[in-house]
Amino acid sequence: MSRIACLWIPHFVAETMRESGEPGPLLVVEDGRVLDACAEAVGQGVSVGEPTSRALARCPDARVVPVDRARCLEVWEQVLDALALHSPGIEEARWGTAYLDAGGMAGLYGSEANWCQAVRAEVRHAAQMEARLGVAGSRFAAWVAAKSCEPERGYRIVEQPDRAFLSPFPVDELPLPEETLRRLRLLGIRTIGGFARLPAISVAEQFGPDALEAHRCARGADTHPLSGQRREVLEVQLDFDVPETGLRPLLDAMLAASQGTLARLDKSGLGVRRITLQARLDGGGTWERAAWVGGELGKAKLQTMLASLLSGLGGDGGGVASVCLKFAGLEPRVGLQLNLFAHAEGRTRLEETLRQLAQKHSPGCVVRARVRSPDALLLRDRYALEDVDP
Amino acid sequence: MARTRRTRQLQHTISVIQQRWGPAAIRTARESDAASGPPALPTGFRAVDRLLGIGGLPRGRITELVASGTAGQATLAAKTLREAQRLGQQVAWVDVPNAVDLDFLARCGVGFEALTILRPWDFAHALTMTGDLLRGGGIGALVFDRIASLPPDAVEALDVALRDWTPTLDRSLCTLIFLTETPPDGSYPAGLTLPFFASARLLFQRQGWLYRRRQVVGFTSKVTVLKNRFGPSRQAALIQVKYTNGIQAGDE
Amino acid sequence: MTPFWPDGKQVDVQASGESPLTFRWNRRRHRVQDVSARWRIHTGWWTDAEVWRDYWEVTTDTGLLCVLFRDLLSGTWFLERVYE
Numbered sequence: 081m082s083r084i085a086c087l088w089i090p091h092f093v094a095e096t097m098r099e100s101g102e103p104g105p106l107l108v109v110e111d112g113r114v115l116d117a118c119a120e121a122v123g124q125g126v127s128v129g130e131p132t133s134r135a136l137a138r139c140p141d142a143r144v145v146p147v148d149r150a151r152c153l154e155v156w157e158q159v160l161d162a163l164a165l166h167s168p169g170i171e172e173a174r175w176g177t178a179y180l181d182a183g184g185m186a187g188l189y190g191s192e193a194n195w196c197q198a199v200r201a202e203v204r205h206a207a208q209m210e211a212r213l214g215v216a217g218s219r220f221a222a223w224v225a226a227k228s229c230e231p232e233r234g235y236r237i238v239e240q241p242d243r244a245f246l247s248p249f250p251v252d253e254l255p256l257p258e259e260t261l262r263r264l265r266l267l268g269i270r271t272i273g274g275f276a277r278l279p280a281i282s283v284a285e286q287f288g289p290d291a292l293e294a295h296r297c298a299r300g301a302d303t304h305p306l307s308g309q310r311r312e313v314l315e316v317q318l319d320f321d322v323p324e325t326g327l328r329p330l331l332d333a334m335l336a337a338s339q340g341t342l343a344r345l346d347k348s349g350l351g352v353r354r355i356t357l358q359a360r361l362d363g364g365g366t367w368e369r370a371a372w373v374g375g376e377l378g379k380a381k382l383q384t385m386l387a388s389l390l391s392g393l394g395g396d397g398g399g400v401a402s403v404c405l406k407f408a409g410l411e412p413r414v415g416l417q418l419n420l421f422a423h424a425e426g427r428t429r430l431e432e433t434l435r436q437l438a439q440k441h442s443p444g445c446v447v448r449a450r451v452r453s454p455d456a457l458l459l460r461d462r463y464a465l466e467d468v469d470p
Numbered sequence: 471m472a473r474t475r476r477t478r479q480l481q482h483t484i485s486v487i488q489q490r491w492g493p494a495a496i497r498t499a500r501e502s503d504a505a506s507g508p509p510a511l512p513t514g515f516r517a518v519d520r521l522l523g524i525g526g527l528p529r530g531r532i533t534e535l536v537a538s539g540t541a542g543q544a545t546l547a548a549k550t551l552r553e554a555q556r557l558g559q560q561v562a563w564v565d566v567p568n569a570v571d572l573d574f575l576a577r578c579g580v581g582f583e584a585l586t587i588l589r590p591w592d593f594a595h596a597l598t599m600t601g602d603l604l605r606g607g608g609i610g611a612l613v614f615d616r617i618a619s620l621p622p623d624a625v626e627a628l629d630v631a632l633r634d635w636t637p638t639l640d641r642s643l644c645t646l647i648f649l650t651e652t653p654p655d656g657s658y659p660a661g662l663t664l665p666f667f668a669s670a671r672l673l674f675q676r677q678g679w680l681y682r683r684r685q686v687v688g689f690t691s692k693v694t695v696l697k698n699r700f701g702p703s704r705q706a707a708l709i710q711v712k713y714t715n716g717i718q719a720g721d722e
Numbered sequence: 723m724t725p726f727w728p729d730g731k732q733v734d735v736q737a738s739g740e741s742p743l744t745f746r747w748n749r750r751r752h753r754v755q756d757v758s759a760r761w762r763i764h765t766g767w768w769t770d771a772e773v774w775r776d777y778w779e780v781t782t783d784t785g786l787l788c789v790l791f792r793d794l795l796s797g798t799w800f801l802e803r804v805y806e
Contacts, residue, residue: 280629281663292630301623302594430560430608434586437602445589445599449572449582457765458773459802460728463572465587537806539785544724544806571726571803649806653750654784676785679756686758686779686787713805 083182083192084302085215086222087163087199092176094118095209096155097145105142107135115147155207157354157408162206166199179222182215196235210234217242220297224253242300247273254294260287272298314341314407323362323399327390334405335383341407342379352377356406357389362399369393377407438470511557511611511645514549515709518693522670523701526553530643531669531699532632538652541674542691542711547613547647548578554645555584559610562586562603566596566616577717593624597631604638604646616649617659625661632667671697680712688712730791730800737799742778742790747801752782764794777802 089095093116097108105121107114114135117126125138136142156175163170169181180199182192189195196213203211213235214225221242228249229236238245249272251264263286269275275283276298283295296302316337324330345352355377356370369389373381386405393400438446447465456462510526512519519526527533527550537543551561561584563570568589575585588603590596596614603609620628639646648668652658658665665671673694680688694706711717734746744753759779766772774794781787787805792798 280626281666284633292633296626296630299623299626301626430586430606433603433606433608436606437588437599440602441595441599442591445591445595447587447589449570449575449585449587451576451582457763459573459726463576465570465572465589468586539782540787540805541785542806567725569725569727569731571724574724574726574803574805679781679787684758686756686781689787 082217082302083185083215084217084219084222085167085180085182085196085199085213086219086226087159087178087180087203087211087213088223088226089159089176089203089207089209089211091116091118091122092156092209093147093152094121096152096207097148102143105139107132107139107142107144108147109144110147117142153354158206159203159209159211162202163199165202166195177223179219192237193235196237200234212236214238216245216300218297218300218302220255220302221246221300224249227253243273243276243298246298246300247271247276251275254298256287256291256294260291263287314344316341316405316407317402318404319402320400323401325399327387327393330393330400330403331383331386331390334386334403335379338382338405339379342377342382345377345407352407354408355382355385355389356408357386358404358406359393359400360402362401367393434468435470438468443467509643511550512553513546514553515546515693515707517707517709518546518672521693521695521701521705521707522698526550527645527647528669528700529645530640532636532639532646532648532664532667533670533672534648534650534664534668535672535674536650536652536658536696537674538654538656539676540689541676542689542693542709543649543672543674544574544615545578545711545717546672546674546693546709547615547649548575548580548717550645550647551575551585551611551613552579552581554611555581557610560584560586560608562588562609562612564588564590564596564600564612564614566590566593566614570615574717577713593620594627597627601631601634604635604642604644607642609642609644611645611647613647613649616651617662617664618651619653619659620662622661625659625663629663632664636667665697668697669699670695677708680710686713724804724806726803727801730793730802733790733799733801735790735792735799737792740776740792742780742792742799745790745799745801750784752784752786754778754780755783756781758787 093108094106095118098106098118105124106118107121107126108116109132112132114126114128114130114132116128117135121135121139121142126135126142132144136144152175160170160172160178163178163180167180167182167185171179173179182195185195186192189198192215196215199213200211203209211234212226212229212231214222214227214229215235216222216225216238221238224246225236225238251261251270251272251274254272254275264275269278275295278295280292280295283291316334318333318337324333352373354370354373356368359367361367369392371385371389373385434446444467446468448468450464450466451462452464453461509529510519510522510524511529512526535543535547551563554561561580563585565587570587576582588596588599590599600612600614603612617628635646648664650659650664673696675692675694677690677692679686680690688711690708690710692706692708695703697703731747735742736744741757742754744751757778757780761777762775763777764774767774772795775791776794777789777791779787779789788801789803791800791802793800
């Protein structure tokens with residue numbers, strides 16, 4: 081039976097933007113609206129998404145800061161790196177929320193409670209934030225468990241079946257539009273349990289197929305395995321016998337050395353979240369810059385990004401003795417769709433479909449048959465199954 | 471005489487309209503009946519094709535084959551895939567129990583070069599992979615082997631999957647065949663909404679074994695149409711399946 | 723598919739002498755009604771992958787036509803195939 085944990089850092093963006101030690105309510109804004117608010121501001125009635133002016137009317141003492149997305153990304157990456165030490169599968173939902181594969185953790189850590197404490201300690205160490213954890217059999221139940229845990233304890237482990245656990249919670253917890261929630265309340269359905277008891281066909285007919293997702297959640301069901309990030313980091317290292325002083329030769333050398341990595345990423349259908357360029361300078365100094373990629377990384381994009389990063393190197397003086405380019409945060413490319421064939425030159429539609437299927441699922445899941453030894457005595461020896469090449 | 475002249479006038483009028491607007495602009499009632507159903511995929515069993523009224527299993531729709539034990543359901547499914555391959559289509563088999571019988575498929579005439587087999591970890595994974603394959607396209611016929619008694623969450627997941635797949639099947643004209651296994655008493659698995667989504671449902675009931683010198687060389691089976699959106703239901707036909715060189719399909 | 727297990731699926735068989743009488747599979751017990759065919763395969767004895775089996779093609783009271791085999795090296799019974 082699967083065990084999934086939800087890690088939730090309340091007010092992640094607000095706490096990331098808070099200057100160290102700075103007290104008081106805090107609003108983080110973007111485009112004139114509240115992107116996130118700290119607990120104190122929320123307690124005074126501030127809602128995420130409302131205009132800044134309205135939020136200030138509710139919480140006049142709040143400090144207002146614009147969001148620094150790069151900083152939030154950086155801190156969130158630190159959190160994900162910390163989580164990778166304690167779980168083989170991490171699925172990022174949004175800033176401040178991630179799902180972890182918790183299967184087998186009880187055996188590894190002695191108990192799921194021990195594991196939760198270890199994860200919380202790791203996040204506290206990495207990002208100086210208090211995370212909450214919920215552990216259950218499905219994502220939604222784990223999320224509700226994380227939200228409803230006692231703040232002092234910081235984690236909640238669901239021992240009973242998810243559907244039973246979720247039953248008493250209000251329908252407002254479900255991912256449903258406000259209009260659907262209003263109609264449910266009109267129908268007298270106020271708890272998740274009441275909603276779960278409705279037949280799926282009725283839910284689809286009354287509230288549309290989009291409500292079926294919430295219905296599945298209410299019944300404690302996940303329809304697909306955790307799609308975990310790979311926290312692998314690929315590195316390309318170049319050492320120069322004679323320290324390189326020209327930016328153009330440096331750029332060309334790094335591009336040439338990265339071709340194999342780019343090809344591997346493309347073949348695996350992986351995107352990259354960030355690249356980091358580290359240089360050891362002639363004379364002993366070091367230099368480092370990073371940039372967010374956020375998806376597919378091709379040669380042209382890498383060239384543009386490297387040129388931009390290297391432009392900051394010129395003023396540091398001295399030649400470059402060695403340089404290391406790191407590709408981090410590998411994950412399936414956003415928008416990898418089985419019915420788009422950008423790289424389908426020379427491939428039939430089905431071959432591309434199968435290739436992508438084989439990439440997405442484990443070896444042995446997508447196979448073809450062939451005749452091996454037609455005259456073999458044993459049936460098992462006459463035929464063979466072979467993996468479709470991803 | 472007047473009737474003959476009116477008939478000739480009618481035929482002339484029809485001819486003029488068709489010449490001007492195309493042959494589909496006006497048809498006789500008989501032609502319309504033939505054109506109103508979906509395209510069909512032959513099963514390899516002529517009697518079953520006739521039973522369904524459209525010449526085979528409806529393409530772009532779901533067909534359910536219900537049986538207990540040895541009754542010909544998998545044979546018909548495999549033969550249908552062969553027919554699809556003969557039309558130049560690629561086919562797939564979703565092997566939920568991970569027990570695919572390649573020898574059987576080969577003897578039914580299914581070509582391996584146009585066959586893909588999905589071997590999921592479990593039922594939920596089977597639904598995910600099947601959905602991915604259908605959405606990716608390129609498959610003309612797919613057999614989902616199989617549905618037996620399922621836990622409630624699997625019933626739920628299947629219900630959702632069927633709803634998701636229906637428009638995809640309609641667009642791609644992929645023929646989706648479910649094999650549903652029932653216990654010997656014939657009771658249908660509880661809670662399944664598959665009968666609602668299926669356009670055709672066939673029940674297979676073995677009638678007897680065929681012997682040659684005390685060796686079983688095949689069997690006869692009664693195929694009953696439980697549901698048929700495009701033709702008559704509650705009709706039945708007898709088929710024969712013989713295991714000789716290859717697996718022969720025949721009608722009685 | 724007509725289920726097929728390349729290395730056989732171990733089943734609990736009640737036998738009379740060499741002949742299978744009943745076997746347990748798929749949460750029920752199946753009684754052998756008739757033995758349609760029987761054959762022996764002995765191969766690979768010159769290697770460490772010897773295969774020595776007695777095969778039984780049988781019909782059952784539950785409406786199956788299936789193939790059982792007994793591994794003569796271990797004495798264990800297996801279900802190899804169920805025709806459908």
